[in-house]
Amino acid sequence: EDWRSREKIQIFQYVVLKWTLALLIGVSTGLVGFFNNLAVENIAGFKLLLTSNLMVENRYHEAFMMYAGCNLILAAAAAALCAYLAPAAAGSGIPEVKAYLNGVDAHSILAPSTLFVKILGSIGGVAAGFVVGKEGPMVHTGACIASFLGQGGSRKYHLTWKWLRFFKNDRDRRDLITCGAAAGVAAAFRAPVGGVLFALEEAASWWRSALLWRTFFTTAVVAVVLRTCIDFCRSGRCGLFGQGGLIMFDLSSSITTYGTPDLIAVVGLGIVGGLFGSLYNFLVDKILRTYSIINERGAPFKILLTVAISLLTSCCSYGLPWLVKCTPCPPDAQDQCPSIGRSGNYKNFRCPPNHYNDLASLFLNTNDDAIRNLFSGGTDNEFYISSLFIFFVGVYCLGIVTYGIAIPSGLFIPVILSGASYGRLVGTILGPMSKLDKGLFALLGAASFLGGTMRMTVSVCVILLELTNDLLMLPLIMLVLLTSKTVADCFNKGVYDQIVKMKGLPFLETHAEPYMRNLVASDVVSGPLITLYGIEKVGNIVNALKLTGHNGFPVINEPPFSDAPELCGLVLRSHLLVLLKGKRLFTKDRVPTGSSDVLRRFGAFDFAKAGSGKGVKLGDLDINQEEMEMFVDLHPITNRSPYTVVETMSLAKAAVLFRDLGLRHLCVVPKTPGRPPIVGILTRHDFMQEHILGLFPNIKQHR
Amino acid sequence: EDWRSREKIQIFQYVVLKWTLALLIGVSTGLVGFFNNLAVENIAGFKLLLTSNLMVENRYHEAFMMYAGCNLILAAAAAALCAYLAPAAAGSGIPEVKAYLNGVDAHSILAPSTLFVKILGSIGGVAAGFVVGKEGPMVHTGACIASFLGQGGSRKYHLTWKWLRFFKNDRDRRDLITCGAAAGVAAAFRAPVGGVLFALEEAASWWRSALLWRTFFTTAVVAVVLRTCIDFCRSGRCGLFGQGGLIMFDLSSSITTYGTPDLIAVVGLGIVGGLFGSLYNFLVDKILRTYSIINERGAPFKILLTVAISLLTSCCSYGLPWLVKCTPCPPDAQDQCPSIGRSGNYKNFRCPPNHYNDLASLFLNTNDDAIRNLFSGGTDNEFYISSLFIFFVGVYCLGIVTYGIAIPSGLFIPVILSGASYGRLVGTILGPMSKLDKGLFALLGAASFLGGTMRMTVSVCVILLELTNDLLMLPLIMLVLLTSKTVADCFNKGVYDQIVKMKGLPFLETHAEPYMRNLVASDVVSGPLITLYGIEKVGNIVNALKLTGHNGFPVINEPPFSDAPELCGLVLRSHLLVLLKGKRLFTKDRVPTGSSDVLRRFGAFDFAKAGSGKGVKLGDLDINQEEMEMFVDLHPITNRSPYTVVETMSLAKAAVLFRDLGLRHLCVVPKTPGRPPIVGILTRHDFMQEHILGLFPNIKQHR
Known part of the structure; x- marks a missing residue:
């Protein structure tokens, strides 16, 4: 990629910088x-x-x-x-x-x-x-x-x-x-x-x-x-900053022993959790499509939608706790109960002294504290079944309607919240049938929802392990994750993949689709191919840049400079723009420029990839008519070894090549001689399912 | 890779089998x-x-x-x-x-x-x-x-x-x-x-x-x-199986707080640990080369060498504890001290009552128990400085001379042992200057040695975390690993890479070497290229198989079947053998066979890769003179989309392609038309440094 080799000192600078940046990123984040x-x-x-x-x-x-x-x-x-x-x-x-x-x-x-x-x-x-x-x-x-x-x-x-x-x-x-x-x-x-x-x-x-x-x-x-x-x-210098707002809960007090009925309960939890998870994905997808219609109408509508959802959320959080009756405080509560005049976990909410409203403890609280309450172990009677049910339904629905409004909104917490309430609900319903702690059930419920929506497994597992700081419940978490992911995978894809697809981002999958095996590379090459000659007229280059949006142009050597037309390489739009902007290498005639000239006239890093929005724009060029007629030698800035495939290469294999090497352009060359030396260029978009199905509507779509 | 697509039921079988195998592997291991x-x-x-x-x-x-x-x-x-x-x-x-x-x-x-x-x-x-x-x-x-x-x-x-x-x-x-x-x-x-x-x-x-x-x-x-x-x-049903023999130690009792002097001590520990680690690698390499001369002389010599080292080890373990004086038992020892008549950690070894020999506790013990003793926290005076020093020197040297003898021998334990004794030694010497626990010092010492020899970082870090079950000392372990790995990387490679190289295994590195940038693919193509025609005489195939050890042969289509000679694909030795063994497709004349014929005459899995030592051998073929003159159509078993590179492709890029896609053969095709349709085949060996430096001795070897 880098077309000039680096010196020792630069490598040293590079390594130091790499680590410094890692440090800085860590500290800042x-x-x-x-x-x-x-x-x-x-x-x-x-x-x-x-x-x-x-x-x-x-x-x-x-x-x-x-x-x-x-x-x-x-x-x-x-x-x-x-x-x-x-x-x-x-x-x-x-x-x-x-x-x-x-x-x-x-x-x-x-x-x-x-x-x-x-x-x-x-x-x-x-x-x-x-x-x-x-x-x-x-x-x-x-x-x-x-x-x-x-x-x-x-x-x-x-x-x-x-x-x-x-x-x-x-x-x-x-x-x-x-x-x-x-x-x-x-x-x-x-x-x-x-x-x-x-x-x-x-x-x-x-x-x-x-x-x-x-x-x-x-x-x-x-x-x-x-x-x-x-x-x-910790010394109280941060105002109301309580336990850190970073979910950190400790289940290690409850020793995890379990028998067969517990395992069956956990598998059942996982199956239902997977179903709920995939339903969640389905509904989020629908909601997003609905909202995008509203959001597209402009900024005021976005704000209006957000305000509406905010009112709905406020009504739910404030209104629903009125439905349940008060709970007597546990005698051994470590926290003040009910907490009056400070932010605590036992919400008073219209209750007589020594009583608290359990639903308010969940709704009228920060999400982190609600999760911590749900996960808390050894407190089997903290929540009524009805309260947990109301909270579960409320949070599940609110979570779905909230994603998609115009605010930064993560999916982890809604999923963990509804999963934890679901798990605790199941645990409370099962009651004495399972010896597992209710807090552990909440954790497993959260895991089942995470597995069902995000379809991440190892990372969720390890994150939950690190949150609980206890390796002993690993088998249960894994079992529930495995079950829920397997169940949910039968219905749809993970929520992030769904969103990527809905946003129309051209995401390359790891595996080539099965139908690609029956196609060859040249089948999907699209659009008119614009090639440049090794020594090209400036005007032609400017036209090519103006008329197309391509980022890569194949460069071809013509007979005066080679025996037959042959593919010389690939030149990037950004490099062309830098070259044209520089103007220093324009020549009156078709003569090659030595690459040492280029090195002399351009700094080593002029051609490095610029930051977003920082590169030379087409509008920045200022080329007069006379210069348009001049020539410029593209060889020094051409990538002379682009990756190529033969036109008869199976598309699946070309896709693997493209994806595994992280390419942006893949040149397709003809199989038989006597034709132009390049058939086309494959880019990311040519591998997209929509594009291929557009070209070959008859291909049956698998899955 | 798989040249027939699979049906639904097969995919299901495949997935079930995949997971069953994972389960079985887990259980068996x-x-x-x-x-x-x-x-x-x-x-x-x-x-x-x-x-x-x-x-x-x-x-x-x-x-x-x-x-x-x-x-x-x-x-x-x-x-x-x-x-x-x-x-x-x-x-x-x-x-x-x-x-x-x-x-x-x-x-x-x-x-x-x-x-x-x-x-x-x-x-x-x-x-x-x-x-x-x-x-x-x-x-x-x-x-x-x-x-x-x-x-x-x-x-x-x-x-x-x-x-x-x-x-x-x-x-x-x-x-x-x-x-x-x-x-x-x-x-x-x-x-x-x-x-x-x-x-x-x-x-x-x-x-x-x-x-x-x-x-x-x-x-x-x-x-x-x-x-x-x-x-x-745990109930004692397993004889002398004590704490499980799986190192598991608990430092969580000692709260990890540290100041600047501690950090300096830790960095110093890391630097010296890195030096010792790279020295270890260097010496292991030398010892291995020496031993291989002995081992090559035959099995009796191998056993003799092992016996000699065993005697040396016995002498050290039994003899060295005589050098140190006895230690009085700690008053609050949880274990029996000294342990007489059972396998305990406080070895009596010639000591008066209520005394133990600290060096014998390390030497005359299983390695796991010795490590557990070294890591034990809260026992600052368990070992004399002199004992630790003797043990460190002894184990370091024994570890080096032991690797390479003809027994299965892991490197982790010797490195952890010497690292832990080194760390505990440093901790004891520093004494009151550092507030860190001596057991933690031993852990950090082990980490520094592991970083210095194996150069693994994240996995060592996580393994140590899981062993100690405490996330709080993560920063210290990381610091020491980072230091020791950086120091050791200045001198040589990781011990496993060294051994791979010494054994002459053609290991492909992730990065292409710098000198590869100046070479092109055709520079390193070696040996006479044997090509086969699309429809080839059986005798020619047998000859090609006999005369070469190649595993892949390019197949070329000739004018009667195509306009010009063109590369049809690549056929594997194993597939050729199966085809020849089957004999069913031999024809008298040069006529193509339909691929449906092949499907009919061969089972779907006949061409699947056989297990080691299970494939058809050349000697298994039994082809008479008449059959030698017949023809066989290779098209059905030819891989028609082999990955190709143009001969002028930079070798570095070809190496990246080869390595990232995990190829075994890479076809090199000519750039200009009018020449044979394939220049050569690149295999793993062609990318090896020895091969390239053999061809181009002038290339200066970097690093």
């Missing part, structure tokens, strides 16, 4: 993750405190107005930020990161403005009481931070740094983004190993074992930063 | 791992008990004779098994597994006899008191079990199974072996996540995220099996 939690806990805590204080004074209407009002303002602010500043910041962000790491350069996914909006919007959205998580946005934030640091900031804001020119190629950038995504998971869950495995299992499309170590280093830095910050806050 | 530990603990425990009983009676000479004699017999038995039955079972086995997963089909690496000898030999070797581990052999054992199950047993022993015909291709086999290797690590360390990461980081050359989940499933099964077995043994 850790700090942002902490700041995020701090802000959410304080804003939401303050809001909940105000509400409960008003309720203690029996001013219920004012309390609702206050609660709904706060939510509304936060939601509207988050939506406005998203709608006007950075539409790409809406949603989870994991599908976008996944697509980017697959090689899709979608517009502005990792721009600094997206980063900014993602952080603030996520804080607003979570603090507004939506059933959304901050985990997906954290992954996106981590990736944005990595991209921001890797580009040396943004030229737009005049923050560039010379050393970073080493990172101007696809692979290094992908590596950085992978580290960033892993750091995001690590910051969200405080799970360094889980972060690495998440990046490996879900995010990355290419993986080298060298990257493993760097990623792990980054996530470990995140863990250290988070731990330092939380230690700092 | 777990059981074997447990059996291994059980046997070692009982044999070694019995031996140590006898010795110490004799010592209590002051019969020191007899005690030594007994000790050395037991060791000698065990060692000789293990060596004899290795030397006569399965020479491939000697050594660690990890390099071989690594090479196999890289695509090297070395002879008998995974044969059933190797499996058998590996298990018994490893038990003998470890029980004989050698400074060797059972971890490397466990990995090899896991891989052998996977291969054995995946081939449906061995045809030699009449154990085949019909369903397994699905697994007769390279990829599925590699997947199975990967699972097996991960299961081996999991069984050795009881670290399921560590096993997965080990397979990912060190063993596998190709990785798909689908494999991640299957591997994890396997390792989790191993963990469950081990746990069940150990629970079963």
